[in-house]
Amino acid sequence: MNTHSVNDDETDIDALETLTTSHASSISTINSSITTINNKLSGSSSSGLKTLTTTNLNGINGILNHTTDSNLKAFVDANSAKTGITSVQSNNILNNNDKIGITLSQISAISANTNRYPQFTNLKRLYNQDGDIYNDGKIKFRWNSTYRQLMFYVLDIGASEYLTGGVVKNEGSTRTAVHTYLTQGESTAYKYFTTPQTGASQSIVNSTFNLTTSYSRIEYFLHPYNEFAYPSYRITILIGSSSGYHQISIKKFSD
Amino acid sequence: MSEVDKWLIFLNDELLFWTEQEEFANYNDIKEEDRPNCLTLKNVAGFTGPQLVRLITDASGNKTPEVYERPPPQLD
Numbered sequence: 449m450n451t452h453s454v455n456d457d458e459t460d461i462d463a464l465e466t467l468t469t470s471h472a473s474s475i476s477t478i479n480s481s482i483t484t485i486n487n488k489l490s491g492s493s494s495s496g497l498k499t500l501t502t503t504n505l506n507g508i509n510g511i512l513n514h515t516t517d518s519n520l521k522a523f524v525d526a527n528s529a530k531t532g533i534t535s536v537q538s539n540n541i542l543n544n545n546d547k548i549g550i551t552l553s554q555i556s557a558i559s560a561n562t563n564r565y566p567q568f569t570n571l572k573r574l575y576n577q578d579g580d581i582y583n584d585g586k587i588k589f590r591w592n593s594t595y596r597q598l599m600f601y602v603l604d605i606g607a608s609e610y611l612t613g614g615v616v617k618n619e620g621s622t623r624t625a626v627h628t629y630l631t632q633g634e635s636t637a638y639k640y641f642t643t644p645q646t647g648a649s650q651s652i653v654n655s656t657f658n659l660t661t662s663y664s665r666i667e668y669f670l671h672p673y674n675e676f677a678y679p680s681y682r683i684t685i686l687i688g689s690s691s692g693y694h695q696i697s698i699k700k701f702s703d
Numbered sequence: 704m705s706e707v708d709k710w711l712i713f714l715n716d717e718l719l720f721w722t723e724q725e726e727f728a729n730y731n732d733i734k735e736e737d738r739p740n741c742l743t744l745k746n747v748a749g750f751t752g753p754q755l756v757r758l759i760t761d762a763s764g765n766k767t768p769e770v771y772e773r774p775p776p777q778l779d
Contacts, residue, residue, distance in 0.1 A: 578722035
């Protein structure tokens with residue numbers, strides 16, 4: 449229960465007035481000190497803090513203005529010597545600016561020519577290195593280094609479609625040739641250009657056409673029997689030494 | 704850069720052919736009667752492609768590949 453009465457409050461006020469009056473001097477001193485501190489904090493009067501702040505600001509400004517030695521000034525001075533290029537370099541850049549970049553029409557022309565037929569694939573191949581040499585998604589070719597013959601593998605064609613082909617071998621003054629139908633549908637094994645191999649896995653070699661003679665020029669061809677939308681190929685092999693690098697040139701016509 | 708693996712197929716101790724595709728490192732195109740005389744080695748030191756290689760048999764019967772340069776061209 450609150451037992452504080454009005455008379456009690458009056459007594460308190462009287463006591464506070466008495467206290468204020470008796471400590472007026474101290475309160476005035478405190479007010480003066482607060483004013484002095486405020487002036488120092490705001491920098492409007494001299495103080496150690498103001499002196500320190502001014503000193504540091506001058507130092508920082510000196511560094512930023514490069515009038516005072518500093519790591520920053522040393523770094524800038526060191527790199528200032530590196531900026532700028534000679535007139536020769538400038539001219540080279542200007543000259544080369546004219547050379548870089550191609551126009552959209554030039555890009556279109558390049559794309560058109562890249563996709564134009566016939567397309568050529570040229571490579572050098574050691575006589576005894578076996579393996580794939582070409583793959584365009586429709587056909588892949590392999591150099592068979594045991595028989596030294598070119599082989600083909602049908603990756604993509606209609607099941608009822610035939611491929612025809614053959615080879616002409618010119619060795620010295622001797623010419624040997626064969627042309628025939630070769631395959632039907634897609635392959636599951638590599639095939640030769642010299643014999644009908646209509647079964648998917650059928651592969652029949654005719655050793656008459658082994659390319660083991662120096663100074664030879666051989667031409668293979670592969671062409672669909674009666675299919676418009678299928679590529680045709682003409683492959684030329686030039687042989688200097690039969691035990692050397694052979695030049696193989698694959699010419700593709702249409703898609 | 705890692706080297707491409709090379710398989711070397713020998714017939715009667717002389718290099719018959721080589722390939723960088725393992726699927727062709729077999730004797731499928733070699734005559735049946737010659738296959739017992741065939742040997743396959745993978746990655747022979749010093750062989751990069753153009754050289755010839757033969758197998759040397761030591762006293763213990765071990766075969767060691769010897770890489771040698773191709774002889775100068777001769778008219779056939």
